[in-house]
Amino acid sequence: MNENIRREIEAGAGIKIKSVSSLSGGCISSAFKITDETGKSYFLKTNSSPPDLFLKEANGLTELKKAEAIRVPEVILCKEDFLLTEFISEGKHSKNFFEEFGRRFAALHRYTNNQFGFYEDNYIGSNRQINIPGKGEENNWAAFYFNKRILYQYKLAEKNGYATGELKKGIYHLEKSIDKILNDSTESAVLLHGDLWSGNFIADEKGEACLIDPAVYYGHREADLAMTKLFGGFSGDFYSSYNEAYPLKLGYNYRENIYKLYHVLNHLNLFGRGYYAQALSLMRSYE
Secondary structure, three states, X not given: OOHHXXXXXXXXXXXXXXXXXXXXXXXXXXXXXXXXXXXXXXXXXXXXXXXXXXXXXXXXXXXXXXXXXXXXXXXXXEEOOEEEEEOOOOOOOOOOHHHHHXXXXXXXXXXXXXXXXXXXXXXXXOEEEOOOOOOOHHHOHXXXXXXXXXHHXXXXXXXXXXXXXXXXXXXXXXXHHHHHHOOOOOOOEEEEOOOOOHHHEEEOOOOOEEEOOOOOEEEOHHHHHHHHHHOOOOOHHHHHHHHHHXXXXXXXXXXXXXXXXXXXXXXXXXHOHHHHHHHHHHHHOOO
């Protein structure tokens, strides 16, 4: 941690830093545990780019907190090059961790909005996530999802040199089919974590779930659930307790791939051609 950040934290948070220790972080930011003179600890993330990354994350954490459904870290101080939150000591999963997590995640999805999207764009990884709906998209989930999720990532893939003829053909087919694919799943816009995989939740000191690193927007809850299945890490109890608390509509399994596709295209754009075949396979599942 550099001295400028230290001074900003001490002045902005009104604390005197006693110790700083490095933590294992994500692929984008550096992470530290800070302890002040009273013995209270804080979690610090630092990064120099993009300049509004931490502001968007802080706003996402604040939005998730409104639902009062699952614990999220409290934001203490946010600047362009750092984010300071409460420090949550990681514990072991409680006996019924995933069962309770599923119920609380369902409760999060009961927190609704009157339109799809969000008041600002944010980030999915280090790629921009477009949340401000275009004309007519605020009340049309199929249009919002195709244009602001699938098509946006495809256009990014074009810029990155990954958009083959096969990929273009798949996108064209999805554009014609998206209304049919999502036809039976009409629901209200609900608060989504937006990027929930096994690396974006922890067990707190009580062994209960805590959400971190969100990519928040209001959308269809099936999109959140599909992401949890992309890389594994969630037990069957998570899904059964979720469905018991907030039953999914028939046809969810059919729609799951369209929601996975957004994240796989994002990974293609972030990490390269290793995700190309998976993206193509997900598209072809609707041919």
